[in-house]
Amino acid sequence: MTARRLSTGGLIDRTQAVDFSWDGNPLQGFAGDSLAAALLANNQRIVARSFKYHRPRGIMSCGVEESGALVTVGDGDRRDPNVKATTQELYQGLVASGQNAFPNVRFDVGAVNNLFGRFLPAGFYYKTFMGLPPFESGSGTGYWMWCENIIRKAAGMGSASRAPDPDHYEHGHLFCEVLVVGAGPAGISAAIAAAELGLDVLLVEQDALLGGDLLGQSDAQASRDELLKALAASGVRVMNRTTAFGLYDHGAAGLVERVTDHITQPDPNLPRQRFWTVRAQQTIVASGALERHIAFDNNDRPGIMTAAAGRHYLNRYAVLPGQQIVIAGNNDSTQIVAMDMAAAGAEVTLLDARADIGDSTALKDAGVQIRTGTAPLSARGKTLNSIQLARGLPGAWQADEKLDCDALLISGGWSPVVNLISHRGARPQWNADNACFVVPEEFDGVRLAGSAAGVWQTQACEQSGRHAAMQAAKALGKTVSEAPGVSIGGWQTPIEPLYEINTEGRKSKAFVDLQHDVSSDDVRLAYREGYVSVEHLKRYTTLGMATDGGKMGNVIGLALMAEALGKDIPAVGTTTFRPPYTPVAIGALAGRSVSEHFRPLRRTPLHDWNLTQGATMTMAGLWHRPWYFARPGETINEAYIREAATTRSSVGLCDVTSLGKIAVQGPDATEFLNRIYTNPFAKLPIGKARYGIMLRDDGIVMDDGTTWRLSETDYFMTTTTVNAAKVLTWLEELLQTRWPELRVHVTSVSEQWAGCAIAGPKSREVLSACVHQTRAVSNEALPFMGVIETALQGGIPCRIARISFSGEMAFEAYVPSDYGPAMMDLLYPQAALHEGCLYGLEALGTMRIEKGHVTGAELDGRVSIDDAGLGKMASPNKAFIGSVLRQRPELMRSDRPQLVGIFPKDRNATFNVGALLCAADEISGMGEGWITGATHSPELGHWIGLGFIKGGVDAWQSKIAVAADPLRDQQTEVEIVSPHMVDPSGERMHG
Amino acid sequence: MIRIDCPFCGLRDHSEFSYGGDASINYPPLDAPAEQWHDAVFLRENIRGRQLETWQHTSGCRMWLNVERDTVSHEIFAVWPAHRGYGRVLHAEKENTE
Amino acid sequence: MANRLSALAGHYSPGRFGAEGQAGVHLSVVADLRLHQVAAWPDSLPAVGQLLANSIGQAAKPGPGCAISSEQGAVLRIEPLKFWLLNLDPPTIEAEQGCSLDLSHSRTCVHIDGPQAQEFLGRLLPLDLRAAAFPDNRVASSALHHVGVTLWHRGGGYDLFIPRGFAVSIWEVLHATALQFGLEIS
Known part of the structure; x- marks a missing residue:
């Protein structure tokens, strides 16, 4: 094959030479080239090695259906494997290399696989390497695993970079009335027609240039220019380099826009690609049709490509694929290819499998040699240098003479690109006259136009586009003039099916799916082994599962299976087309939600203040909360022990802003609270707070919190941090779907208030020094569980409740968020006067475990109020959410795990959260319980824990349990004690 | 992607909503017998085809909605506010503007 | 302060x-930011809406997803029964009519x-x-x-x-x- 660049013609810009590198060799092309065109112009014949057999491969097509020219583009952290050279735009400095070969694609040691082809057919993975003979059965797994290690290393194609992606990506949202996919003659005509009716139209095109098939026609320059001029004047929004990769429910489409993949030095402000979600009211898919190849012996040799691809290389890129060109096919579309090649100066022979190809005068006048009733039987040469011919009829071929050639352009027929409409559920139907699958014209607001609808001639495609636009406009309520539809087809002489060429009994390596090295023999193997359904055929052979999605070969595979089954193609059916139509970078789908923006970070108003004070943060839901405040040189353990001890002996301050806060307002607020909490709320006085538990409908505990009564009709509810959103949604659900008669509004005020817990024996002193009126927080003015609305010094509004999670005398003070840091600047100096400290989640956890206060670690969705030892909080005098089902038999069993405290028998020992509690003589299975919290207790001087165990404290009075931690290979003997391990009577809070 | 026509906000992506549950369930009074609560909480039909669901417009107007949707095709046939008072308010306003 | x-x-x-x-x-x-939420009940929505419109010297309450404004402030209809009031304090609302909530922070x-x-x-x-x-x-x-x-x-x-x-x-x-x-x- 001697491909070369012609000195004139094409749509490339010859004033802009482009330097690029291929496998380390400097080469040149022109602006407007694809990488494949430039390689072809430089006569690079072998550009890849096939997946399994490592056979040399060349450029086989001119578009997204490429199965041969898979290369690696870029280097370092921009290395991108498995790029189709046919869709990669050439740019100055582009670096491309062959892949899946050692040392290179031209001389690959991996070709040895080809010699072992016999042992590597489809499905070999399940059958071969199952043990060395004669030990094949039963114990063969070891040997197979050994082979598998080697196979796994050899598997795959290009190698991806392991470095972080240096580019960024983004998402975008678009809205339009009509989305047109594909800017070929049909798509452009449809877009213009729709716009002329006043519709808001978006036209997307995967290529850099608009025009579709017009780009590959030798005489279409003028008509293309005219169309583009009309398009520019029409007001249609046009996006090129943008692939519509999927159509989804309700008019949604997914697009990926390649913003900088064609640019040498991308602007760092630009994303590399954008993933757009379009919401269209009507969609017109003018995605064209793709040419099929044909299965025959060695049909994968470099030098063989589809006929229309050859034409595109000639007319768009001014690259003549060869000097002695044979064109072979079964349909009329090859004739114009032959004409164009001959006009460019090549020696052209046209083979057509049909006996009659209509009027061939023009062909003969152009100097084209014609042989009807002839097809290629076998290709010869490591790169193509000749073919052997077959004469006669399908099914009865006879070997014929050899023909020298350096390029073979084949056309087995055309497949309308129906993928997108099939995403919506349209089922393709076989059209025997045109030997292709087509889809009904309209499905779910999506219409096909042009070759995607099986229309072959250019003018007919334009008309088809206009028709689709009229239909879409009508569906949107516009009055339109009639634009007649166009029937499927358009060839002079009918196509005759041609899928495989072979003579009787001849051994042949004929590929069906070139990217996955699936041969026609593999299809027949699948049939013999019973994998006859099209879904099994696909998965057993991997036909159609490569990055080309079987675009060139699927129909051949179906035809061969149909033949084996003795059925026709429609009876075999098709597999489901699924997005994406072409591969989409995962980065594009992630958009900006990567690294620290993978999820949004929620900061409390005290965030920066906490960091200044030396906080180490941890995640609580989406929030950052202070975990501990290590002094210089302190470990986390030293820090939390100091913080907890200081709080209990003096005073500690803790940022509690992240707790959920909900305003519950309205004349029926009291009734509402009384229905959702297990304990009585009907008579909560104004100026008091109450700890409450809410259950789910099924009787399991949902959340706990403290609700303050601020007025007759105004309540301030708090929830746990991670359940805040869930509780708000639950309250809204109850009010809107079950109790619409209640006049209650609930509104999140989590962001409105910054909160600080002030805990410890000195807490009142500290707070008194910070409030505007000292006496406002005296024991009389603010008794235990009391609530006041007052002000801090400087006039900062402040609401304070005397509530305690730590078990110490404690208050929670809330100020409007923007005053948060100002509040801390008042509190902390006062705390410091008493040698108090700041404490974080770790110390908070320590103190609450000491007290046996439950959190989400215990209330994990399996636990009832009785399990948690809070059964007394369930009022017997009222019905509430969950009150009935909490008494179902399963939740009342006496052997249910109950909340307990845990001490290590050896006070110096420790255990982990998540360990299972087992009877000492039965360390197995799921045990009798589990540990939910564990910490060193500064108060008790040893390790303690909280957890659940069957029967509770009473059942384990004199028994030793074992905390079993098989994952960490630890076992610790433990005593089961009351969960209220420190100050069980709660005196400290009531002082 | 499903798009839901919120009666307050208009047509929006499903990602703005949270799925609720079965809208055909009538929850009994809080003190109803256990069998009624059991049926309301634990028994569900698994419908292939049209079903009634609740959704909340969590990132939008926070309204709870009843939605009639086909579980196979995702076609949505009707959307209306779960709270009849909200429905009255929005209906009245729509009439006034038309 | x-x-x-x-x-x-x-x-x-x-x-x-x-x-x-x-x-x-x-x-x-x-x-x-000076932002208050005012919420009404289904039956009181027209009256509360009118009250809010009057408070900024405008004729009619904002419809769903709409805002009205004047030099005195703005009223945004953010939910079926909820309004946001910007740049001025809400008028007094009786519990039978609705409720208000300071969301300025x-x-x-x-x-x-x-x-x-x-x-x-x-x-x-x-x-x-x-x-x-x-x-x-x-x-x-x-x-x-x-x-x-x-x-x-x-x-x-x-x-x-x-x-x-x-x-x-x-x-x-x-x-x-x-x-x-x-x-x-x-």
Whole structure:
């Protein structure tokens, strides 16, 4: 094959030479080239090695259906494997290399696989390497695993970079009335027609240039220019380099826009690609049709490509694929290819499998040699240098003479690109006259136009586009003039099916799916082994599962299976087309939600203040909360022990802003609270707070919190941090779907208030020094569980409740968020006067475990109020959410795990959260319980824990349990004690 | 992607909503017998085809909605506010503007 | 009275960033937001709405997803039964009529302006911002980068109300997205 660049013609810009590198060799092309065109112009014949057999491969097509020219583009952290050279735009400095070969694609040691082809057919993975003979059965797994290690290393194609992606990506949202996919003659005509009716139209095109098939026609320059001029004047929004990769429910489409993949030095402000979600009211898919190849012996040799691809290389890129060109096919579309090649100066022979190809005068006048009733039987040469011919009829071929050639352009027929409409559920139907699958014209607001609808001639495609636009406009309520539809087809002489060429009994390596090295023999193997359904055929052979999605070969595979089954193609059916139509970078789908923006970070108003004070943060839901405040040189353990001890002996301050806060307002607020909490709320006085538990409908505990009564009709509810959103949604659900008669509004005020817990024996002193009126927080003015609305010094509004999670005398003070840091600047100096400290989640956890206060670690969705030892909080005098089902038999069993405290028998020992509690003589299975919290207790001087165990404290009075931690290979003997391990009577809070 | 026509906000992506549950369930009074609560909480039909669901417009107007949707095709046939008072308010306003 | 410290304090500085030439996007932070929610019951909605309209000297309450404004303030209809009142204190509402709630500290408000403001927002919000769908004085709540926000199309630009806790995170996304248009922060 001697491909070369012609000195004139094409749509490339010859004033802009482009330097690029291929496998380390400097080469040149022109602006407007694809990488494949430039390689072809430089006569690079072998550009890849096939997946399994490592056979040399060349450029086989001119578009997204490429199965041969898979290369690696870029280097370092921009290395991108498995790029189709046919869709990669050439740019100055582009670096491309062959892949899946050692040392290179031209001389690959991996070709040895080809010699072992016999042992590597489809499905070999399940059958071969199952043990060395004669030990094949039963114990063969070891040997197979050994082979598998080697196979796994050899598997795959290009190698991806392991470095972080240096580019960024983004998402975008678009809205339009009509989305047109594909800017070929049909798509452009449809877009213009729709716009002329006043519709808001978006036209997307995967290529850099608009025009579709017009780009590959030798005489279409003028008509293309005219169309583009009309398009520019029409007001249609046009996006090129943008692939519509999927159509989804309700008019949604997914697009990926390649913003900088064609640019040498991308602007760092630009994303590399954008993933757009379009919401269209009507969609017109003018995605064209793709040419099929044909299965025959060695049909994968470099030098063989589809006929229309050859034409595109000639007319768009001014690259003549060869000097002695044979064109072979079964349909009329090859004739114009032959004409164009001959006009460019090549020696052209046209083979057509049909006996009659209509009027061939023009062909003969152009100097084209014609042989009807002839097809290629076998290709010869490591790169193509000749073919052997077959004469006669399908099914009865006879070997014929050899023909020298350096390029073979084949056309087995055309497949309308129906993928997108099939995403919506349209089922393709076989059209025997045109030997292709087509889809009904309209499905779910999506219409096909042009070759995607099986229309072959250019003018007919334009008309088809206009028709689709009229239909879409009508569906949107516009009055339109009639634009007649166009029937499927358009060839002079009918196509005759041609899928495989072979003579009787001849051994042949004929590929069906070139990217996955699936041969026609593999299809027949699948049939013999019973994998006859099209879904099994696909998965057993991997036909159609490569990055080309079987675009060139699927129909051949179906035809061969149909033949084996003795059925026709429609009876075999098709597999489901699924997005994406072409591969989409995962980065594009992630958009900006990567690294620290993978999820949004929620900061409390005290965030920066906490960091200044030396906080180490941890995640609580989406929030950052202070975990501990290590002094210089302190470990986390030293820090939390100091913080907890200081709080209990003096005073500690803790940022509690992240707790959920909900305003519950309205004349029926009291009734509402009384229905959702297990304990009585009907008579909560104004100026008091109450700890409450809410259950789910099924009787399991949902959340706990403290609700303050601020007025007759105004309540301030708090929830746990991670359940805040869930509780708000639950309250809204109850009010809107079950109790619409209640006049209650609930509104999140989590962001409105910054909160600080002030805990410890000195807490009142500290707070008194910070409030505007000292006496406002005296024991009389603010008794235990009391609530006041007052002000801090400087006039900062402040609401304070005397509530305690730590078990110490404690208050929670809330100020409007923007005053948060100002509040801390008042509190902390006062705390410091008493040698108090700041404490974080770790110390908070320590103190609450000491007290046996439950959190989400215990209330994990399996636990009832009785399990948690809070059964007394369930009022017997009222019905509430969950009150009935909490008494179902399963939740009342006496052997249910109950909340307990845990001490290590050896006070110096420790255990982990998540360990299972087992009877000492039965360390197995799921045990009798589990540990939910564990910490060193500064108060008790040893390790303690909280957890659940069957029967509770009473059942384990004199028994030793074992905390079993098989994952960490630890076992610790433990005593089961009351969960209220420190100050069980709660005196400290009531002082 | 499903798009839901919120009666307050208009047509929006499903990602703005949270799925609720079965809208055909009538929850009994809080003190109803256990069998009624059991049926309301634990028994569900698994419908292939049209079903009634609740959704909340969590990132939008926070309204709870009843939605009639086909579980196979995702076609949505009707959307209306779960709270009849909200429905009255929005209906009245729509009439006034038309 | 102590000063209010905005969620974005210390997290941005004014200046010109990103693409050169005319800035396509202008961002500024609205200081000391004054925002109250007023909620009505289904039967009292017309009356409460009218009361709020009167409080800013306007004739009729805003319909769903609409805003009315005057020099005295603005009323935004953000939910079927809920209004936001900007820049003035709410009138007294009896419990039988409804309830009010101070939310002045719960949101950070970023003003977005510039010739490419709409295109910029199209990278962030799944909202139809075309002129016919979202004209001046329309209000919509939606999700921006997984966070519930409210957008008000006001006088050619937009006010974006962000839950205070997410303000820095969202600001970072706004900033990064705006660079390609040329960003001016005032």
